[in-house]
Amino acid sequence: MVCTANDLSAWKDFPKGLRVLLLDDNSDSVADLKLKLEAMDYIVSAFCNENEALSAISNKPDSFHVAIVEVTASNSNQSFKFLETAKDLPTIMTSNVHCLSTMMKCIALGAVEFLRKPLSEDKLRDIWQHVVHKAFNTGGSVISDSLKPVKESVVSMLHLKLENGESKNANAGNIENGSMACANENEQSEGSDNKYPAPSTPQLKQGVRWGIDADCQDNTNCSTEKESMEQDGELMQISKIMHSMLDDAGCQDNNINCSTEKESIEQDGESKFVETTCDNSNAEGTLQESQPQRPGETLVKEEHDSNDGSKSECDKYLHLHHKEGLKGSDGAAENPSRTSGHHRTCGNKSNRKKMKVDWTTDLHKKFVHAVEELGVDQAIPSRILELMKVEGLTRHNVASHLQKYRMHRRHILPKEDERRWPQSRDQMARSYYPHKPIMAYPPYHSNHMLPPGPVYPVWGAPNNHPAGFPMWGPPGYHPPWQQAESWHWKPYPGMHADAWGCPVMPPQPHTPYSSFPQNSSGFHNSGMVDNGYSMPQSSVDLHPAEEVIDKVVKEAISKPWLPLPLGLKPPSAECVLAELSRQGISTVPPHPHHINGSHHPC
DNA sequence: GTCGTAATAT
């Protein structure tokens, strides 16, 4: 066993106290069995007569947890009668007669198992499984008091297992809350022989299996592979129980959804999903637009995706509720379907896993907004995540999105810059001056600057969204400051046309970067190249400066093959050589300015 | 451990 010492101790006497009804016409056989069972700490009540046994259970239905009944050619009818009568008692049939039809009949009549005689200790040792099985398969609410302790013990043991063992799943602690209504975390098991009160409530018959899943009602998946395999080793059993519990927990935990089949539930705290899926919590349909639970808060919702029954696969997608209707914003338009679509998709079984975030317009807006608030350079996943306040989003999601976001910006901005400061390329390349024209380019520049024909791939191509909006488009609303969302390509339709000529920027007087540097006096020419010193003040806050510049430079250097900015003529080889030699000659330019001046030759 | 990045997987 994979148990640790603790586990072993826990398991060791687990069955202790379980009451076994033994029925066998042969007194010798009975005595033998009784001894064996008692040696295993079962409490045995032996009967050699069906009637006695029947009366015993009828008088005290909850006196036993499990029964072992021998069936012989001669007493078969009585045995069957017992079986039928004691339906609520897990009954193991045993016989020397290994007749298939007899075995079949026993099982058909409700026997939980048929054991061939002789009954070795190995066969007897684990009969408790049936008790546990029953305990866990009884409708959660109806579980008998007598079975509760059993369940509790099992849960406790599983706890140990979970905690000590490999799969420490966060939910472990909650297991009992979820599925097992009655379980408690106490480890009370050992000790008295009466640990397990006999069953008092007639319970369901075997059929129900993992009824525990009750919570996950609508889902077919929930029951997926619960095939029956009663007599497997305890590992099997445990495994099943664990799964069941975990599933259950999953269903309840409204944070978690489906996972792919990677049963690993570890899933650390990071990813949680908001809308739970077990369709219990809140019907998204209802509240979706009505009102955000928290202002500005966005929920992410899942979409059941391809959860074909068989596969446990069940990717969900996060969606935000468009509750915060930004007016008219594109948001509304985009996939409405999802919003109200199906919710359910309970994360059944093992599925609680990765979800895809659907970066809808609104969600993206939030993202952008967060980025803006943080400042482009200070926007880091964790902070963004905080600002976004979108449940269910993980840092990874944001990081991933941020990565993409940055890439796009990089692609676009740099070009603009270069256009603006044509020469910069050479200069920078020479490591002249990393120093920037401080004028960080206002993010939105990109909007305007974009070449009429998208030279570069545009991020949120309209096709993405049904609505036809580029997700990036900041259609109506612009966050206070820079619209970093320059992402979108055409925030201001029509305006961008003049990319070059006029910065058609949205009126943003207060914006740090209110005007385009391009024309403005020496912006790049003089200022930038040289010591970042001189210029800086003018541009004041232009924070983006350094970082951005670096990026630009990097880009230019690393991707010389990219089209040069408009109006920029690639430096001729001569030019470059000349420049180099010049520098070489001049050695270290005493004064940066000097160098600058010499720069323009091209 | 987070963050950024790129490669890769889904």
Place this chain on the structure above:
DNA sequence: CATATTACGA
């Protein structure tokens, strides 16, 4: 395709 995941370096 858009994202997620992973791995690696900082």
